[in-house]
Amino acid sequence: MPSVSDESFRTLRPHHPHHFEFESVREVPDSHAWPDVHDHPSVEPSGPDSVPVVDLASPDAVLRVGRVCEEWGVFQVTGHGVSSDLLDRLESQIRRLFSLPTHQKFKAARSPGNISGYGLAPISSFFSKLMCDVIEEYKEVMKELAGRLMHLMLLSLGLTEEDISWAGPVRDTGDLSAVLQLNSYPVCPEPDRAMGLAAHTDSSLLTVLYQSSTSGLQVLRPEPARWVTVPPLPGALVVNVGDLSHILSNGQFRSVLHRAVVNRTRHRLSVAYICGPPAHVKVSPVEKLVGPSEGPAYRAVTWSEYLGLKGKLFNKALASIKLPREEWGDCPCSN
Numbered sequence: 001m002p003s004v005s006d007e008s009f010r011t012l013r014p015h016h017p018h019h020f021e022f023e024s025v026r027e028v029p030d031s032h033a034w035p036d037v038h039d040h041p042s043v044e045p046s047g048p049d050s051v052p053v054v055d056l057a058s059p060d061a062v063l064r065v066g067r068v069c070e071e072w073g074v075f076q077v078t079g080h081g082v083s084s085d086l087l088d089r090l091e092s093q094i095r096r097l098f099s100l101p102t103h104q105k106f107k108a109a110r111s112p113g114n115i116s117g118y119g120l121a122p123i124s125s126f127f128s129k130l131m132c133d134v135i136e137e138y139k140e141v142m143k144e145l146a147g148r149l150m151h152l153m154l155l156s157l158g159l160t161e162e163d164i165s166w167a168g169p170v171r172d173t174g175d176l177s178a179v180l181q182l183n184s185y186p187v188c189p190e191p192d193r194a195m196g197l198a199a200h201t202d203s204s205l206l207t208v209l210y211q212s213s214t215s216g217l218q219v220l221r222p223e224p225a226r227w228v229t230v231p232p233l234p235g236a237l238v239v240n241v242g243d244l245s246h247i248l249s250n251g252q253f254r255s256v257l258h259r260a261v262v263n264r265t266r267h268r269l270s271v272a273y274i275c276g277p278p279a280h281v282k283v284s285p286v287e288k289l290v291g292p293s294e295g296p297a298y299r300a301v302t303w304s305e306y307l308g309l310k311g312k313l314f315n316k317a318l319a320s321i322k323l324p325r326e327e328w329g330d331c332p333c334s335n
C-alpha cells in the first residue's frame, strides 16, 4: 500500500515503507497521489459526530465502554493514569528519532523475511542509544492500561475469567501480546491529494493510540458515510476496537474503519500500542455470546493467522473468515 506518511518504526514487527524524501517535494508525486481521499465527506467533530470520551475512573465505566464499543468501535479515554510527563517525553524522543538523517534511520531497517526473533537485535541497538528508556516505560504503562481496557470490554459483555481464560483474572492485566508502532506523517504540500495511512480496521483486540496534538485521525461513521475527525484532547488516549474483539464478541463490538490524513504545516506523530491475544490462542466468538439458533459468525483464528489473511486480503480479511449462515450451529471451530 503506498502512502505518503508511511515512515514508521515497529518495535516488534517489520515494516518496509516505500521510502521517500518528503522534505524536498513541492507537490505530491503521482506515485503517492491518492485517488479517493474524498470518497466520503470529512466532518468536524460536534454533537452526534463526536467520538465519545470515557473516564475510566467513573463508576459507570464498564457500561460506557460496552456501549461505545457497540456503537462506535472507538473512544477516547481519560482517567487512565498515564502521566502527561511520560507522554511528553515519549513524543520528544520520537521526534528526535524521526528527524535523524535517512541513512541513520535505515540502520534499523528490517530485511524482508526477517521475522524470527522479531527484530529485537537491529531495533534494540538502535533504540538503546536514543530512546530505550522511555519506550520501555511506555510499553509497561500501556500493557497495564490495555489489560484494564480489555477487561472492561469483557465485563461489559457479561463475561468472566472462565469464559476467556487467556485474559487472566478479570481484575488482572492478563497475558496479552503487543506491538508498538511509531508513525510519522511529514507535512504535505497538497494534503487533499495524499493519504497518511489508508483506511483500515486494526487486526488487534484493541489499539491504544497517542496522537500528539495534531489532528489527522478520522473514523468512518455510517449512514450517511462520513469521515469524523478524532480531535486530539490533551491527556486523552484513543482506543480502537480491533477485528479480533469484533470476532470474539460475535459481531457485537464494531471494529472501526479509520485512516490518517496529512496536513500542510505540521509534522504529525502517533504511537499505536497494538494489543492482541497470546500467540498460541485461537480467538473465536465466545460461546456465551452465541445465540442457540444463530451459531458463531466467524471461525477461530490466531492473531498471526489473521495478520496473514490481512496481508493477503486487506479489508476483506474479516469477511473471509465469516461462516456462511447454513454452517452456523454446526461449526467445526473451537475456543
Ligand SMILES: O=C(O)CCC(=O)C(=O)O
Pocket (backbone or CB within 6 Å): 181, 183, 197, 202, 209, 211, 216, 217, 258, 259, 260, 269, 270, 272
Ligand atoms: O496515526 C493515526 O492517527 C492512526 C494510526 C493507525 O491507525 C495505526 O497505526 O494503526
Ligand SMILES: [Fe+2]
Pocket (backbone or CB within 6 Å): 200, 201, 202, 207, 240, 258
Ligand atoms: Fe489503525
